[in-house]
């Protein structure tokens with residue numbers, strides 16, 4: 001059986017790595033629960049930041065992607081409001097928080113620049129993934145056909161019930177009615193299709209089938225827990241080499 005992900009003990013916490021990205025030599029991960037215990041975020045950040053400067057945005061469910069360049073430290077000494085980060089610096093680690101929303105890992109296949117995107121239903125409805133690819137390719141002069149992307153663990157269609165006010169913001173192919181008369185939303189395919197529409201090749205896109213709501217031993221889930229006790233930390237960085 002093909003193993004699509006693996007657990008690594010990194011930075012003092014449990015980290016899920018996607019083998020698809022490992023095959024491209026891309027340094028990334030998702031900090032998850034350790035033995036079912038909540039993620040100690042402060043501790044995780046403290047340990048991770050010994051390695052590199054951590055960039056931690058304040059997420060607003062928008063479509064802003066911030067370039068972390070040489071001027072970043074000067075103009076953003078604290079936190080930046082954004083749901084996406086991109087960089088070609090090899091001295092920073094990009095991070096975002098997710099619970100049921102999708103973490104989208106993006107990189108040029110030569111590993112010279114990387115991006116991390118947080119896509120919930122709002123960002124997905126506004127085609128954030130496609131806009132992020134466009135911004136990334138524009139900033140770094142990369143052809144979308146040379147991009148690699150992975151959509152990490154998030155909520156699956158069967159677990160993601162939404163009301164009509166959300167469902168109506170999506171094309172019919174991504175919503176289906178459930179037995180209770182509400183709708184189920186397919187965030188994964190909506191985002192995958194946006195990456196394709198932005199010019200990416202199907203073989204360069206991986207979509208994780210791990211559902212954050214089903215796997216309580218590994219993930220926090222807003223839909224399962226309601227008031228969250230913690231969130232996962234997705235991270236990505238330009239490799240040292």
Ligand SMILES: [Zn+2]
Nearest residue numbers: 159211213214
């Ligand atoms: Zn599920």
